[in-house]
Amino acid sequence: MNPRGRYPPPGMGSGGGGGGRGGGNMYPNANPNFQPRNPQQYVQRGPVNQQQQFQNQQAQQWLRRNQLASDSTVDEVEKTVQSEAVDQSSQDWKARLKIPPADTRYRTEDVTATKGNEFEDYFLKRELLMGIYEKGFERPSPIQEESIPIALTGSDILARAKNGTGKTAAFCIPALEKIDQDVNAIQVVILVPTRELALQTSQVCKELGKHLKIEVMVTTGGTSLKDDIMRLYQPVHLLVGTPGRILDLARKGICVLKDCSMLVMDEADKLLSPEFQPSIVQLIRFLPANRQVLMFSATFPVTVKDFKERYLQKPYVINLMDELTLKGITQFYAFVEERQKLHCLNTLFSKLQINQSIIFCNSVNRVELLAKKITELGYSCFYIHAKMLQDHRNRVFHDFRNGACRNLVCTDLFTRGIDIQAVNVVINFDFPKNSETYLHRVGRSGRFGHLGLAVNLITYEDRFNLYRIEQELGTEIKQIPPHIDQAIYCL
Incomplete structure (x- = not known):
C-alpha cells in the first residue's frame, strides 16, 4: 500500500498555491477544508508495480510544472494589478490637488526649449511634488532640468542663466528634497543680496514645501534682532537671509550651522561684490567642510572665478547664456x-x-x-x-x-x-x-x-x-x- 495514496498529489485541490512550490501537502491538516474536484485525481489504491509508480511520479512532476506555470501567471497578474493600483493612486493624489488655471500666454524658448523632462522624473517626495504642481509649475524649465538632478547628487554647482527663467525653483526644489524634517537643525542656508529678495525666496520655499513639515525662516537687516533670536530657539530647517544678519547671528552662537549641508548663493555676482564678500567668507567658516555650494546668477565677473577656485570642489558648471538679454x-x-x-x-x-x-x-x-x-x-x-x-x-x-x-x-x-x-x-x-x-x-x-x-x-x-x-x-x-x-x- 502506498502510504501517500490517499492524499492528492502536490499542487492539487484548493491548497495548490503553497503545495506547488513547497514540495506537496503531506498532511491533511495543511488544508482541512480540502474538497476533491475529481475522484480520478487520486492516485490508485492497492499494490502498484514499478511502472505504475514511475507513471505516478511523472504525473506528479507534470502537475508540479503546471502549478508553477500557473503560479507565475498569477504573480504576473498580481503585479499588473498592483502597478495599476499604484498608477491609480498616483492619479488620485494628482486629481485632489488645487492646481491654479494654466497660464496660456505666449512663452519664448528661454523657458520652453527643454529636454521634455517631468518633475516626477527626479524621484522627489510626493509632498514636494504636490507643492510644485499647486504652485502652478507644469514641467521644469531649462535651468531646472540642468540643475535639479545635479544638485540632488550633492555636487557643487556654478549656474548661469537669464533673469526670469526659473532659477529660484532650480535651487529651492533640491534644497527642500534633501532636508530631513526629523532633524531639528538648520540644514540649508540661502543667501541673497536684498531684503525684498529674501522675503520673496522664503515665500517660494514655503509654497513649494507647504505639504512638508519643513520650517522656513527669513532673516534680514533692518528687522528686530531679538525676534530673530527668539525664532531660532524654535525648529528651523531652512534659513533664507542677507549675509550680514546671518553672520551676526552665527557669531552670537544663536544661529548654529554645524549641520548645514547646503549653502545657496542667489545673485552670486552681487554677493561677491566688495559690499558682501567679506561677510560671505567669514560665514563659510561656520559651515561644515563637506557642505554643498550652489551659486546662481545671470552675470559672472572675475570675482566669482576666484571664489569658485577657493571654496567649490569640482563644481558642475551650467551656462545657459548663449545670448544675454531675454528673447521676449x-x-x-x-x-x-x-x-x-x-x-x-x-x-x-x-x-x-x-x-x-x-x-x-x-x-x-x-x-x-x-x-x-x-x-x-x-x-x-x-x-x-x-x-x-x-x-x-x-x-x-x-x-x-x-x-x-x-x-x-x-x-x-x-x-x-x-x-x-x-x-x-x-x-x-x-x-x-x-x-x-x-x-x-x-x-x-x-x-x-x-x-x-x-x-x-x-x-x-x-x-x-x-x-x-x-x-x-x-x-x-x-x-x-x-x-x-x-x-x-x-x-
Whole structure:
C-alpha cells in the first residue's frame, strides 16, 4: 500500500498555491477544508508495480510544472494589478490637488526649449511634488532640468542663466528634497543680496514645501534682532537671509550651522561684490567642510572665478547664456533732453498698454521727486529705495506685488531677482552706467518666457553708454517708433 495514496498529489485541490512550490501537502491538516474536484485525481489504491509508480511520479512532476506555470501567471497578474493600483493612486493624489488655471500666454524658448523632462522624473517626495504642481509649475524649465538632478547628487554647482527663467525653483526644489524634517537643525542656508529678495525666496520655499513639515525662516537687516533670536530657539530647517544678519547671528552662537549641508548663493555676482564678500567668507567658516555650494546668477565677473577656485570642489558648471538679454523683451530708446523726460514719460503712459511698470532712477532723491510728479499727473504710483524704513519697504513691495498700484519708481535696489509676473514694461528714466545693471533692470519684465518692453530715455551724455552696452550684451536697442504694436509686449 502506498502510504501517500490517499492524499492528492502536490499542487492539487484548493491548497495548490503553497503545495506547488513547497514540495506537496503531506498532511491533511495543511488544508482541512480540502474538497476533491475529481475522484480520478487520486492516485490508485492497492499494490502498484514499478511502472505504475514511475507513471505516478511523472504525473506528479507534470502537475508540479503546471502549478508553477500557473503560479507565475498569477504573480504576473498580481503585479499588473498592483502597478495599476499604484498608477491609480498616483492619479488620485494628482486629481485632489488645487492646481491654479494654466497660464496660456505666449512663452519664448528661454523657458520652453527643454529636454521634455517631468518633475516626477527626479524621484522627489510626493509632498514636494504636490507643492510644485499647486504652485502652478507644469514641467521644469531649462535651468531646472540642468540643475535639479545635479544638485540632488550633492555636487557643487556654478549656474548661469537669464533673469526670469526659473532659477529660484532650480535651487529651492533640491534644497527642500534633501532636508530631513526629523532633524531639528538648520540644514540649508540661502543667501541673497536684498531684503525684498529674501522675503520673496522664503515665500517660494514655503509654497513649494507647504505639504512638508519643513520650517522656513527669513532673516534680514533692518528687522528686530531679538525676534530673530527668539525664532531660532524654535525648529528651523531652512534659513533664507542677507549675509550680514546671518553672520551676526552665527557669531552670537544663536544661529548654529554645524549641520548645514547646503549653502545657496542667489545673485552670486552681487554677493561677491566688495559690499558682501567679506561677510560671505567669514560665514563659510561656520559651515561644515563637506557642505554643498550652489551659486546662481545671470552675470559672472572675475570675482566669482576666484571664489569658485577657493571654496567649490569640482563644481558642475551650467551656462545657459548663449545670448544675454531675454528673447521676449523688445528694447527701444527715445533720444530726449533732461527737461523733456517727464513729458516723454507722460506720453508713454498714455500710449502704452501697461499691466504694471517699473521705472528706474539713478538716485534716491530722483526716485522720490519722480514719484511725486507721476502722482501729480494723475497716475497711481509707489516708490521704494534703500533709505526707507524696512516696514515701509515691505508694505510697498507687498502691495505692488498684489496689484494695488500700476507703477513703481525705484533705484537699483529692485533689480535683483524681484519676480512680479504682471510687469510687462520697464522704463529707464535714467539710463544705467553699465551693462550688468541694464541687464538686471530690463529682466524685471518678460518674466518666465513672457513678452515685455524696455524703454530707455537717452540724453546726449548717455549716447556712449548706450553704444557700449549694446556691444557688451550683443543686443540691439532700436529707436522708438511712433506706434508700438501691443502684440510685442502684451500677449
